[in-house]
Amino acid sequence: MNEYREIEVSALHPKIGGKLDGIDLQENISDEVREKIHEQWMRFMVLVFPNQAISDEQHIAFGRKFGELEVHPSVAHRSSRNKEIYRVSNVDEAGEIIPQETASWQYLNLTWLWHTDSSFRQIPSLGSILHGIETTRSGGNTLFANLCESYEALSDSQKSEIQDLWVIHDHDYILSLSPELSKIPEKGDYTPMPQVRHPLVRIHPVTQRKSIFISPHTMVGIEGMSEKDGRGLLDELIEHATQEKFVYKHQWQNDDIVMWDNRCTMHCVEPYDNTTTRRIMHRVTIVGEEKPIPG
Ligand code: OGA
Numbered sequence: 001m002n003e004y005r006e007i008e009v010s011a012l013h014p015k016i017g018g019k020l021d022g023i024d025l026q027e028n029i030s031d032e033v034r035e036k037i038h039e040q041w042m043r044f045m046v047l048v049f050p051n052q053a054i055s056d057e058q059h060i061a062f063g064r065k066f067g068e069l070e071v072h073p074s075v076a077h078r079s080s081r082n083k084e085i086y087r088v089s090n091v092d093e094a095g096e097i098i099p100q101e102t103a104s105w106q107y108l109n110l111t112w113l114w115h116t117d118s119s120f121r122q123i124p125s126l127g128s129i130l131h132g133i134e135t136t137r138s139g140g141n142t143l144f145a146n147l148c149e150s151y152e153a154l155s156d157s158q159k160s161e162i163q164d165l166w167v168i169h170d171h172d173y174i175l176s177l178s179p180e181l182s183k184i185p186e187k188g189d190y191t192p193m194p195q196v197r198h199p200l201v202r203i204h205p206v207t208q209r210k211s212i213f214i215s216p217h218t219m220v221g222i223e224g225m226s227e228k229d230g231r232g233l234l235d236e237l238i239e240h241a242t243q244e245k246f247v248y249k250h251q252w253q254n255d256d257i258v259m260w261d262n263r264c265t266m267h268c269v270e271p272y273d274n275t276t277t278r279r280i281m282h283r284v285t286i287v288g289e290e291k292p293i294p295g
């Protein structure tokens with residue numbers, strides 16, 4: 001059908017992020033369109049689809065075109081109607097702003113730190129698709145870092161220093177980062193997850209590009225290194241990877257859909273005044289197909 005030829009592609013940043021116009025995600029997209037989207041996704045790592053007023057069910061159907069969907073361990077953040085919908089929102093389902101001191105807000109507040117989704121799993125997420133339902137005008141933008149570019153920009157000696165290192169990731173580390181959250185006994189009602197190890201350098205299964213695999217909110221340390229040395233090296237890599245030249249900042253409009261590849265990017269939310277500003281985002285998370293491939 002010729003409507004598929006109308007897909008317009010534009011870059012949003014020199015290193016990461018592309019915008020796709022001319023696709024209606026309320027429709028059940030064909031395999032051909034799915035392939036086109038996938039091709040652009042692999043090229044840009046982060047895709048933006050403006051003006052997509054989709055329902056949660058349409059969101060789920062679109063996500064399923066790219067794989068099976070995760071059910072997030074935090075029960076408190078799942079939509080009561082669809083367990084695949086993870087609510088990244090400071091507004092509860094009754095429409096009230098969630099108080100700052102609750103475990104539920106403290107948990108979400110951790111998205112303000114750089115991370116990749118589900119890095120606490122043996123098989124971390126492949127990608128995530130976020131629907132901006134009620135978006136912010138001041139703060140609340142989302143930043144995405146290209147971790148292939150930051151790997152490639154390392155010197156040869158830095159590359160060999162990190163080659164073959166393994167990082168310990170722990171879901172509970174997220175909770176320990178929040179002074180309030182670590183004090184709350186039930187920690188927001190989530191399913192406990194065991195620690196996992198992931199390579200610090202990984203290879204993307206589709207593009208074959210190497211990237212640094214870091215997710216600051218689950219990284220406990222580096223295997224075989226003292227806590228201080230491991231932390232020191234990870235902090236240096238985080239600083240390197242989050243330089244502006246590797247980062248696209250997405251300024252949300254309502255009904256933007258943003259889709260990112262968790263295998264080669266990380267992201268964080270820019271702070272906003274969550275006591276007065278409402279922000280409602282719904283996410284589906286695509287299950288990873290394999291453990292990260294060591295690079
Ligand atoms: C996420 C997340 C980004 C945002 O959904 O994985 O980190 O902009 N949130 O809310």
Ligand code: MN
Nearest residue numbers: 111115116117
């Ligand atoms: Mn996230």
